[in-house]
Amino acid sequence: MLDSLFTTVSHPTQDLIPHRRPRKGVIVGAGQVGMACAYSLLIQNVFDEMVIVDVNTEKLEGEVMDLNHGLPFVQPTIIRSGTLADGEDADIVIITAGAKQKPGESRLELVQRNLEIFKGLIPQVVKYCSKAILLIVTNPVDIMTYVSLKLSGLPNSSVIGSGTVLDTARFRYLLAEKFQLDSRSLHAYIIGEHGDSEVPVWSKVNISGMQLFQEDANEEKLADMDRIKPIFEQVKNAAYEVIQRKGATSYAIGLGVTQIVQSILRNQNRLLTVSSLIHGFEGIDDVCLSLPAVVNRQGVSRTLNLTLTPTEKEKLQHSARVLRQTIEKLDLSS
Ligand SMILES: NC(=O)C1=CN([C@@H]2O[C@H](COP(=O)(O)OP(=O)(O)OC[C@H]3O[C@@H](n4cnc5c(N)ncnc54)[C@H](O)[C@@H]3O)[C@@H](O)[C@H]2O)C=CC1
Numbered sequence: 001m002l003d004s005l006f007t008t009v010s011h012p013t014q015d016l017i018p019h020r021r022p023r024k025g026v027i028v029g030a031g032q033v034g035m036a037c038a039y040s041l042l043i044q045n046v047f048d049e050m051v052i053v054d055v056n057t058e059k060l061e062g063e064v065m066d067l068n069h070g071l072p073f074v075q076p077t078i079i080r081s082g083t084l085a086d087g088e089d090a091d092i093v094i095i096t097a098g099a100k101q102k103p104g105e106s107r108l109e110l111v112q113r114n115l116e117i118f119k120g121l122i123p124q125v126v127k128y129c130s131k132a133i134l135l136i137v138t139n140p141v142d143i144m145t146y147v148s149l150k151l152s153g154l155p156n157s158s159v160i161g162s163g164t165v166l167d168t169a170r171f172r173y174l175l176a177e178k179f180q181l182d183s184r185s186l187h188a189y190i191i192g193e194h195g196d197s198e199v200p201v202w203s204k205v206n207i208s209g210m211q212l213f214q215e216d217a218n219e220e221k222l223a224d225m226d227r228i229k230p231i232f233e234q235v236k237n238a239a240y241e242v243i244q245r246k247g248a249t250s251y252a253i254g255l256g257v258t259q260i261v262q263s264i265l266r267n268q269n270r271l272l273t274v275s276s277l278i279h280g281f282e283g284i285d286d287v288c289l290s291l292p293a294v295v296n297r298q299g300v301s302r303t304l305n306l307t308l309t310p311t312e313k314e315k316l317q318h319s320a321r322v323l324r325q326t327i328e329k330l331d332l333s334s
């Protein structure tokens, strides 16, 4: 019956037709974040093939079945459950596996649990997905990015953390609400740790190049600034607030990860506040943290040497110290 449904048309030059290499991604961790990433990547047609990996094989199978049942509504994508061994030829491996915060817990408190998981995971990623760029999402994301860099031996450009991409989005969303603008029309960055020591770059907040805050502003302008600055507390506490209410954050990071992946696969050279290894910026050395960085097919190719005010510089250096002190307590041997 199946054989009689179609007639094959012979095509002597079949081998000459150029094929675009399929865009392949691996998502490690089929929890709330991993699946929000998978869903967002699927509906935005970012990969041709997605392999999803989790130690909880039953949940993994259920998640993959659920996604596959939606395929008639989106662009063709191969979605399968698997292991890292199925990740050969992957362009990107997105790591979301590991422990998450309980209400009130900080991201840094996860470090020991997730270090142990990464010690098992990263050597396997390198073994099977040797050509892939690693995109780390697991918290504390800056530390886990540093750990992945050291455990993998990959070039600095190939190991990226989602960093403060999410915090920057929260900052832009809240500022844009205040100014009744589309959040894409407003430029603002959160830099440093994706966590409690993160730094808002108030001096660079601008709408179409119009700087919002100036050091030499008059009293009226300074009063305006004081009304807007509490927004940063909302940004810093956003994850705690969401986790308190629904146990995890997922949709926004799924969208953020999708933007990072698109910038890599499409070689977009987008400036994104991803986390990468910093050496020699404002006296900061040998930590992964977020600065606006150029993201393209190479991974992170350049970080922007932002000119910061003395207060911003001090806060960034403090954030780097918090991360550096955490790194120094880690045992990275296997
Ligand atoms: N960087 C960011 O902006 C954000 C980071 N996160 C972080 O993402 C991580 C995941 O969060 P959720 O998905 O909510 O947690 P979850 O508990 O829902 O999912 C974690 C998944 O990892 C799996 N897993 C554990 N060890 C594994 C291993 N060795 N190999 C494969 N899978 C393994 C678990 O079975 C589970 O399905 C947490 O560390 C969380 O803090 C969450 C939101 C934003």
Ligand SMILES: CC(=O)C(=O)O
Pocket: 107, 139, 166, 238, 239, 249
């Ligand atoms: C959980 C987390 O890191 C966030 O939502 O920012």
